[in-house]
Amino acid sequence: MGPRALLAEVTTDDQVSALLADLVLRQQAGALGADVELVPAARTVLVDGLADARERTSLAAWLAAWEPHAGDTGTGPLLEVPTVYDGEDLPEVAALWGLSPADAARRHAACEFRVAFCGFSPGFAYLTGLPADLAVPRRATPRTRVPAGSVAVAGAYTGVYPSPSPGGWQLIGHTTLRLWDEQRTPAALLTPGTRVRFVPVTEGATGR
Secondary structure (H helix, E strand, O other), X not given: OOOOEEEEEOOOHHHHHHHHHHHHHHHHOOOOOOOOEEEXXXXXXXXXXXXXXXXXXXXXXXXXXXXXXXXXXXXOOEEEEEEEOOOOOHHHHHHHHOOOHHHHHHHHHOOOEEEEEEOOOOOOEEEEOOOXXXXXXXXXXXXXXXXXOEEXXXXXXXXXOOOOEEEOOEEEEEOOOOOEOOOOOOOEOOOOOOEEEEEEOOOOOOOO
8 A cells, every 4th residue: 555554454343343343442652653544444444644663663563462342333423314215226125125115214314323434435334234134235336426415325334425426325315414625624424433313204304
């Protein structure tokens, strides 16, 4: 990953959470520079911006000795996302789950999700928490434009499109909550570790 970076790979979402938390503690203790960036992904954590070879060697040794363990996923801030479950693909997703569309919406809303990592576009978060038996395939043909605020599922993840973009996830609903705003601090409402609940509402009551 370059002379100023290391990429650590683990095997589960929980281990990513645990490693990230431990790296944050290491940074807070001064063992990593304040400008070092920690970037979680599905099974990796990128540590970028290391000052020099000495810091890189020290971190490599620490990572080699790190013991994988499950992270504490229940302590992040909670964001409630008001959602109208009216997505074009909700009937198809419901059929895959063996439920009616109304029951599928209730089943999804009953889950508590957590932002595992961000990517794809500014403010797009990959949320874990969907039971393994509810994983669904992506669309065979991606849409050329998915509206901002679309709530969607793909594989074991749930996501909300923060801006209009192409996309191949299954659309199950929408929210008017603004997830990405460059004029706001922070710009992204969904950051790694944030807990998320989708709250069913009727059209016109999804909030800002």
